[in-house]
Structure formats: C-alpha cells, structure tokens
Amino acid sequence: MSEPERDTPHVPAPSLWPIGFAVGVACILVGLVVSVPALIVGALITLVFGFLWVRDLFAKHPVTSAVSGEPEPAVATVGHVDQNVDRATFLSLATIGVGGLIGAGVTLPVLGFGVLPSFMGEGIETFEVDLGPISNFPEGQFVIATYLEDPEQGEVTRRTAFIRNNGRTDDDVPSFTTIYSRCVHLGCPVQPNGPIDEEARKEVNGVELRPVLAASFGCPCHGGLYDSEGNRNAGPPVRSLDRFEFSIKDGNLILGRLFSVGNVDGTGAKARISKYYRAYPGVHVDGLERFLYPIPTPGSTS
Amino acid sequence: MAKSARRQQLETVALYPLDWVEERSGLVGYTKWFLFRKVPRDISWAQTLGAASLTAFIVQAVTGVFLAMYYKPDPDNAYASIQNITEDVTLGWLVRGMHKWGASVFIILMFFHMARTFLFGAYKYPRELNWIIGVLILVLGMLEGFTGYLLPWDNTAYWATVVGLNLNATAPFAGPFLAQFLQGGLDINPDTLSKFYALHMLLVPAGIMALIGLHLYLVVRLGVTSPPWSATAAGRERPEVTGPREGLIRDPAAGAPPAAADGEAAS
Numbered sequence: 001m002s003e004p005e006r007d008t009p010h011v012p013a014p015s016l017w018p019i020g021f022a023v024g025v026a027c028i029l030v031g032l033v034v035s036v037p038a039l040i041v042g043a044l045i046t047l048v049f050g051f052l053w054v055r056d057l058f059a060k061h062p063v064t065s066a067v068s069g070e071p072e073p074a075v076a077t078v079g080h081v082d083q084n085v086d087r088a089t090f091l092s093l094a095t096i097g098v099g100g101l102i103g104a105g106v107t108l109p110v111l112g113f114g115v116l117p118s119f120m121g122e123g124i125e126t127f128e129v130d131l132g133p134i135s136n137f138p139e140g141q142f143v144i145a146t147y148l149e150d151p152e153q154g155e156v157t158r159r160t161a162f163i164r165n166n167g168r169t170d171d172d173v174p175s176f177t178t179i180y181s182r183c184v185h186l187g188c189p190v191q192p193n194g195p196i197d198e199e200a201r202k203e204v205n206g207v208e209l210r211p212v213l214a215a216s217f218g219c220p221c222h223g224g225l226y227d228s229e230g231n232r233n234a235g236p237p238v239r240s241l242d243r244f245e246f247s248i249k250d251g252n253l254i255l256g257r258l259f260s261v262g263n264v265d266g267t268g269a270k271a272r273i274s275k276y277y278r279a280y281p282g283v284h285v286d287g288l289e290r291f292l293y294p295i296p297t298p299g300s301t302s
Numbered sequence: 303m304a305k306s307a308r309r310q311q312l313e314t315v316a317l318y319p320l321d322w323v324e325e326r327s328g329l330v331g332y333t334k335w336f337l338f339r340k341v342p343r344d345i346s347w348a349q350t351l352g353a354a355s356l357t358a359f360i361v362q363a364v365t366g367v368f369l370a371m372y373y374k375p376d377p378d379n380a381y382a383s384i385q386n387i388t389e390d391v392t393l394g395w396l397v398r399g400m401h402k403w404g405a406s407v408f409i410i411l412m413f414f415h416m417a418r419t420f421l422f423g424a425y426k427y428p429r430e431l432n433w434i435i436g437v438l439i440l441v442l443g444m445l446e447g448f449t450g451y452l453l454p455w456d457n458t459a460y461w462a463t464v465v466g467l468n469l470n471a472t473a474p475f476a477g478p479f480l481a482q483f484l485q486g487g488l489d490i491n492p493d494t495l496s497k498f499y500a501l502h503m504l505l506v507p508a509g510i511m512a513l514i515g516l517h518l519y520l521v522v523r524l525g526v527t528s529p530p531w532s533a534t535a536a537g538r539e540r541p542e543v544t545g546p547r548e549g550l551i552r553d554p555a556a557g558a559p560p561a562a563a564d565g566e567a568a569s
Contacts, residue, residue: 298482
C-alpha cells in the first residue's frame with residue numbers, strides 16, 4: 001500500500017480551519033431561521049475560524065515554495081499531486097459534512113414535529129362531563145348515558161357510559177358504578193344485554209339517559225362478555241371494563257378521568273376496584289403480561 | 303427507388319425529435335435499456351403479475367389525485383364530500399369506485415405476484431434484495447389500505463380504524479406509542495383524520511414510488527428468471543461464482559451437479 005516516494009512528511013497537513021468555518025456558516029444559516037443567539041454564535045465561529053484559515057494560508061506560502069524549490073523536481077511534483085489528492089478528499093469530506101449538518105438541521109426539527117407531540121401527551125385533556133342530577137339515576141339499575149365529551153370537537157367525541165346508582169356505601173358516601181362502553185379487547189362499543197326502557201328516556205343538557213335492564217355487557221365485534229361489574233366473563237378481553245372517576249357537585253353527577261381496571265371484587269357499593277392508569281384496549285394492566293407494557297401511555301397519567 | 307428515398311425522408315422527419323432528445327439526454331437509450339430486454343424463452347402470463355401490480359398502483363395514484371381535488375379531510379365535511387363525489391360530481395361514482403375496488407385489486411395482485419415469485423424460486427440469489435424490497439412495498443401497500451379506510455368517515459371506517467389502532471396498541475413495548483402516534487391522542491380525534499390523509503396521499507405513496515423504482519431497476523439489472531422446470535438456462539450468462547460460495551451453486555447449463563461428478567469418478 002505505502003509507496004516510499006510518496007512519503008513526504010514535510011508537506012503540511014491539510015488545515016482543519018475550513019471545517020470550523022463551514023460549521024460557522026451553517027450555524028449562521030440555522031440562526032437566521034431559529035434564533036438570534038445562534039446567529040451570533042455562528043458569526044463568532046465563522047470569524048474566528050475564517051481568521052485562522054486565512055492566517056494559515058499565508059503562513060503556508062513559504063513552505064510550499066520550499067517544496068518546489070527542492071533540487072529534485074520529481075519529488076516536488078509528487079508532493080504537489082499528493083497535496084491535490086488531499087485537498088480533493090478534504091473537499092468531498094467537507095461537502096458531506098456540511099451537507100449532513102444542513103440536512104440534519106432541516107430534518108431533525110421536522111421529524112421531531114412529526115413524532116414528538118404524540119409522545120408528550122400533548123392535546124390530551126380530561127373533560128369533566130355533567131350528567132345532570134343524580135335523581136335521574138334509579139338505584140340498582142344501569143342507565144346508558146350518551147354525551148359529547150368535547151362539544152367543540154363535535155360528534156367525534158361522542159362517548160357512552162353505563163352508570164348505576166349503588167345507593168350509599170357503609171361510610172354514607174354516594175356510590176356509582178361508572179363503566180366506559182369501550183371494549184377492552186380492541187375498542188368496539190360494548191352493548192348492555194337487556195331491554196332499553198325507551199319511554200323513560202331523558203335528555204339533560206345534551207346528555208341522553210336511557211335506563212336499561214341489564215346484568216351483563218357484550219361486545220358485538222369479537223364476542224367479549226362482561227358481568228355487571230365489568231369483569232370479563234367470556235371472550236378475548238384481557239381485563240375488566242374501564243371506569244370513570246366521578247364526583248358530585250350541586251347534586252349533579254360529574255364524570256372525570258378515565259382509568260383502567262384490573263379486576264373488581266364484590267359488587268355495587270361494596271366493590272373493591274383494582275385501579276390503573278388508563279391503558280389502551282388489549283393492553284394488560286396486571287398479571288405477568290403487564291411487563292410487556294412497562295411505560296404508561298403518554299397523557300394517561302396527567 | 304423514388305419511393306424508398308421518400309420513405310427514408312419521412313423516417314428521418316419522424317425520428318428527428320427522438321434523435322434530438324437522445325442527443326441531448328441519452329434518454330432514448332435508457333428507455334430501450336429498460337423496455338427492450340432479453341427474457342427467457344419459456345416465460346408465460348405468470349411473469350406479467352408484477353406489471354399488473356404496477357398498473358394497479360398507477361390507477362390508484364391517478365384516481366387518488368383526482369379524488370383529492372374534491373375530498374375534504376375534516377370531521378365536519380369528510381363524509382359529505384364523499385357523498386358529493388359519489389352522487390353529484392360527473393363520473394365521480396366511477397373514479398371513487400375505481401379507487402375503492404382498485405385498492406383491493408392492488409393488494410391481491412401483489413400477493414399473486416409474491417406467490418409466483420416464491421413458487422418459481424425467483425427470490426433466490428441474486429434476487430434476494432428485490433424480494434426484500436417487494437415485501438416493503440407490500441407493507442406500505444397495506445398501510446395505504448389502513449389509512450385510506452378511515453377517510454370516508456362513516457361508522458364502518460371509524461370502528462374499523464378503532465379496532466386497527468388498538469390492534470397496533472397491543473404490540474409489546476412500542477404498541478401503545480405506535481397507536482398514539484397514528485391517532486395523535488388517546489382516542490380518534492379530528493387530527494387523526496388529517497394525519498391519516500397526509501400519510502395516505504403523501505408519505506406512503508412517495509415511499510411506494512421510490513421502492514417501485516428500485517424494484518424495477520433490479521428487475522432490469524438482474525433479468526427475468528426461467529421457471530424451475532425450464533429446459534434451458536436463463537437468458538444470460540451466469541457469472542462465475544468465486545469465494546466462499548464457490549461450489550455451492552449448481553450450473554444447470556453445465557449439466558451434472560458436483561455430486562454426480564463424484565459418482566462418475568467412483569465408478
């Protein structure tokens with residue numbers, strides 16, 4: 001590989017200053033778009049490296065003349081060619097480097113814009129939905145509540161919840177079972193298995209309430225079956241139906257944040273619910289399989 | 303004699319524009335390199351499935367461009383604009399039908415093409431890379447189907463996409479993030495529709511086109527394979543195999559495989 005006559009250590013190595021100069025120029029270009037501080041830093045880098053480069057160029061002159069002034073012209077020519085090769089290599093590397101920098105400067109923000117918002121939980125908010133006075137919910141019976149989560153966004157936020165008034169707990173606190181209709185297999189709309197009392201249908205500020213005689217829920221898509229607490233009885237679901245946190249303000253039932261349920265022990269006001277951060281349908285929240293989903297879904301914890 | 307001279311004159315006039323282009327770009331030569339290739343003698347209609355898939359894709363691209371002129375990707379107008387295309391716009395029902403049914407045709411033809419390639423052994427050396435590219439095209443084609451299915455914004459579209467997204471979400475570790483990225487939130491929301499629209503008509507088709515370009519380049523470079531039952535070797539000289547693969551590849555033109563040659567030596 002090595003050719004002895006090409007070993008000309010006295011030829012100066014190519015200067016690295018132009019790379020710094022190019023970085024400075026790239027920094028200026030980015031700064032023009034992004035921010036003034038970056039622009040100033042870029043201008044400083046450009047000035048410093050430009051000065052060093054120019055100084056280097058003038059400093060090298062005597063060396064070059066010394067090479068050409070050597071007694072053997074052949075060696076000088078070889079040295080000259082070698083220097084040219086180095087410059088070509090340097091230029092192509094510099095082009096790739098600067099091109100890569102500019103490319104990265106353009107691509108990375110765009111990629112970040114395309115991907116990151118989804119992972120920061122942006123645009124995900126919990127809506128408090130007022131389902132009206134609790135007197136509309138007869139004790140011990142499920143009511144199908146259909147409402148718009150965010151009326152501004154319209155129909156796309158239409159949700160259905162199954163609400164059952166359990167009376168009062170032993171601590172004399174009102175108790176409600178608030179089941180979300182989304183199947184925890186793959187997200188189809190779960191239906192109550194029982195007749196709907198259409199005559200008792202009520203509409204309270206945009207919320208449709210229909211009592212239903214149901215002790216179980218079924219999913220039309222893949223046959224998931226749940227009992228009256230939302231525990232899985234049959235079919236492919238991997239956990240119990242999701243539920244809403246709820247509160248009572250001025251005698252109105254308010255639905256809050258949605259959470260996932262591993263399992264429910266007991267029924268009605270005596271139910272003990274194992275509660276988890278909201279997870280996607282089909283995602284295990286308990287058991288061994290929960291280790292397959294170690295990171296909580298972005299936006300579910302806020 | 304005079305007729306022949308006249309004919310020659312006509313030919314020169316007719317070919318002049320082509321010559322003009324060729325002299326300045328060399329494109330005529332490249333087109334010939336691309337189109338007028340030697341193929342094995344015993345190919346059949348089975349080898350046209352790739353071109354059929356390409357045609358199906360071109361139909362999708364062209365009809366999609368024109369549908370995009372009338373479609374409105376926001377939740378309030380999407381369904382109405384689809385109805386408008388189907389019922390009011392002249393020939394809209396036809397173009398939308400071509401796009402809707404053509405989508406299935408594209409996927410089905412790709413599977414047939416894949417089956418042909420597999421059964422004929424046309425994925426083997428040196429065509430492995432082309433198989434890989436083909437699989438990527440298939441995946442992107444399915445993604446086109448998935449993103450396009452939501453666009454009519456009816457109940458079928460909505461719930462099918464709910465199920466599809468949640469299916470993605472069940473993948474271990476990355477699944478929830480994938481679903482979150484695709485729908486831009488915890489549920490399907492207005493952003494989901496415009497996101498799917500952008501993926502469907504910009505990002506994924508661009509990827510498919512780039513991959514089809516690579517796929518075709520490799521087809522032209524490597525040539526078409528004979529069927530495995532072919533009596534004659536493929537249309538071009540087999541490159542001599544040296545290095546670690548030497549002796550591993552049989553040369554049907556040479557007749558006897560190495561094992562048979564050993565047998566002869568023993569007898």
